[in-house]
Amino acid sequence: MTATIVAHPTTASAVPDATVRTSVRVPLSFADGYATEADVMTFMGLVDGKEHLLLGLGDWRGALETARAGGEAPLMRPHSECLTGDVFGSERCDCGPQVREAVERIAETGGFLAYLRQEGRGIGLYAKLDAYALQDTGLDTYEANRAVGHADDERDYSMVAQMLGAVGADRVRLLSNNPDKASQLEDLGVHVEAQVPTGVHLTAANARYLAAKRDVTGHLLELA
Secondary structure (H helix, E strand, O other), X not given: OOOOEOOOOOOHXXXXXXXXXXXXXXXXXXXXXXXXXXXXXXXXXXXXXXXXXXXXXXXXXXXXXXXXXXXXXXXXXXXXXOHHHHHOOOOOOOHHHHXXXXXXXXXXXXXXXXXXXXXXXXXXXXXXXXXXXXXXXXOOHHHHHHHOOOOOEOOOOHHHHHHHHHHXXXXXXXXXXXXXXXXXXXXXXXXXXXXXXXXXXXXXOOHHHHHHHHHHHOOOOOOO
């Protein structure tokens, strides 16, 4: 099966600079008891005008200094918001466990989590729920997106390159199973030093969803 992914013409030379608007220290606490702190940054000049966030976790400043001195690049994850999974704990996807895992892993080494306002792989909350209804009839997640008039994945990571540029990160270790994220960031001038897979957060409710991500869009997932 061939994936239908929206073409993103933006290149590194076409992405304007963004600047940090605000940075606020925020304590984070998760339902399982894990807690840490993040420097939550807002920005001016993001290309799509949306309110995306960059969370600096752990010793992110030290990680940048290490990278500038020729050492290992900071770990970072672009995470698209998922109200159903991140907030309500839906098991139809793996988004909630992924953001929880990412915060801890990034905090351990120092790095960034970009929290992006791109619900449902960019199609929006209502369309995502319409697609859920079609998945209940037997369509996979990508077939359902197409059936409601959208592409497989409509996300553009130009704002991630802008936010990373604003804090001085021009290369990263990418915490993601999604090869499209790595490809887009490279095209946008952010060198992906390594692609680091997340854990496999498999449940009975998301098994078909994860299999589709592996089989249709080449996600780095090892499923039993």
